Amino acid sequence: MTVVNLENITKVYAMGSVEVRALDGVSLEISEGDYVCIMGPSGSGKSTLMHIIGCLDRPSSGRYYLCGQDVSQLDSTELAHIRNRRIGFVFQQFNLLPRETVLGNVEIPLMYAGVGGSDRRRIAMDALARVGLGDRMHHRPAEISGGQKQRAAIARALVNNPSLILADEPTGNLDTRTGSDILAILDGLNAEGCTIVLVSHDRSVAERARRILHLRDGSVERLEHLRAEEPAERGAESNGHS
Amino acid sequence: MGIAEIVGLALRNLWANKLRTALSVLGIVIGVASVITMISAGSSAQKQITSDISALGSNMIMVTPNLKPGARGRSYEHLLTISLAEQIQAAAPEVSAVSPVAQTEGRLIAGSSSTSAMITGITPAYTRIASSRIALGRSLVQSEVDAAAHSMVLGSRVASDLFGSEDPIGRQVVVVSSGRRATFTVVGMTASRAAVFWFNADTQVFVPVTTLIHRMSPIKRVSSYFCQARSPETTAAAVAQVERFLASAAGTSDAFNVASQQGLVDAVKQVTATMTLLLGTIAGISLVVGGIGIMNTLLTSVAERTREIGVRKSLGACNRDILLQFLSEALVLSMLGGTVGMLLGWLGGAGIARIAGWPVSVDLNSVIAAVSFSTAVGLIFGTYPAVQAARMDPVQALRYE
């Protein structure tokens, strides 16, 4: 099943009289269980593309089908609903709300989904356990390490069982060791069937993915296949391939 | 997202910025407190004054000459006789009693004590019209008026000034007024009663009007006439009859003022209503200022939490969720201010009434008005920041440093 289908997406910013073409005719198809890394120099449009895939932003032109649904036609409330149910964001800056506890942060998407009380708490705790953060859930973000923050952010991204996890340079603010722990969690999630799109500058990070999308000046320079595409619809079966 | 959840979120955010919350609520607190204090104090004062006016007498109508300086005023003075009282009563069937009242200042001497007092000349009808109560002895009688007798009823304050706690009945008092001297015998003393405006019965002494006019006063004129209407319902008719008679007697309608007690009450009510409206408006303006304070706080809060708004939107908050989040903060702020202000205003209103010796009257309408007005202020001034927050572009908000 195709999760993401981008057809000729452009994103143009008008900066006074000058037009900035942040994205210029990008087409991309991502199927369920895929693991795509977007690479490219700074300013090439990686984040812009992630925002469009994540329904935070709308393309200036082109069509975007998310799980078969034409997203370009939806209003802001419907987009919010899609972000809530189908998308899980992981940011470079973690973006945990400082006043909430770790558990409180993970509960936010559930709160906007209308999940209440004890269910919400239980699901959020399960998600935290899944990323190995069961023992820090009552701490505030300021009281935990960068790696732990990113785990919390991943738990928050996971908590509504999204169709797609979008991670924009999730290891950008972490040292190599902690970064590889985080990437291992993402690998594990992909192995369990999660569809993941990752942005990275780092070739060694990108090679964990199945495919690498090379962007340059807003256009697709090259789509590189690293591993045979093996839809992971039945869960973990990625072992034995190279 | 349920209402309880939104309000809970608002409370937590406000709690996290306790000092700022307190300061921004202060404007509303002061606004509401002053609305309620002022309106309550106004209504206490009104109650006091109207009850004082009712205590002046029963169904009383006061007739006073318009003594403007100049030839026009003077030409009516010959009308101010004792017999005009009888003529008024004869001409106005709705008037049950009339007493001429003549007044002059004087010094009273009894043995070694002396005091100054207003010497009021009356007829026996006065006691009934002015609801005067006798504490000791008796009131003046008609035969004393007819004979221009030297009998005197003391106001309670005058009695204590002259005789202390001794029984004044039967004692002699020398009155010195306008260079004349006369000796009076005390026959009674009135019960103490509260002063109303300039009118203090306790610092007066009462003598037969004939004695005052013929033996004491250099002017030989009555000062005013106290009339009594047959019933509260016929007061207006009685006033009209008295006015008509006096207009024909003087040849003009502005020779005399005819004011009923009810008219005074109405006038006072009107004055206090105007004052209350004025004070309420000023207090209302302070409420609006309080609202601007809330708006300022919220705008700051929205700017500070731009990143948070972006994050919440990325996690699935729709514009309505963000709008309600900030709007509920505005409402919690204004209602908190309204509640605290209401309590303070209540205390303030009761305190002022207590100090002034007025009946405590916290006006429920002002409480309802102030609290609902402050809530409305919160809504009005909270809407703009909340809409700003809700309309924020999620990507821009996330990029915000």
Ligand SMILES: Nc1ncnc2c1ncn2[C@@H]1O[C@H](COP(=O)(O)OP(=O)(O)OP(=O)(O)O)[C@@H](O)[C@H]1O
């Ligand atoms: N709001 C905006 N207004 C104008 N131009 C913008 C805006 N947002 C992004 N751009 C431009 O779009 C282009 C792509 O930006 P984008 O953030 O997607 O780059 P990126 O590939 O994520 O870069 P980096 O690796 O530094 O994060 C850049 O040239 C940027 O200046």
Ligand SMILES: [Mg+2]
């Ligand atoms: Mg970027």
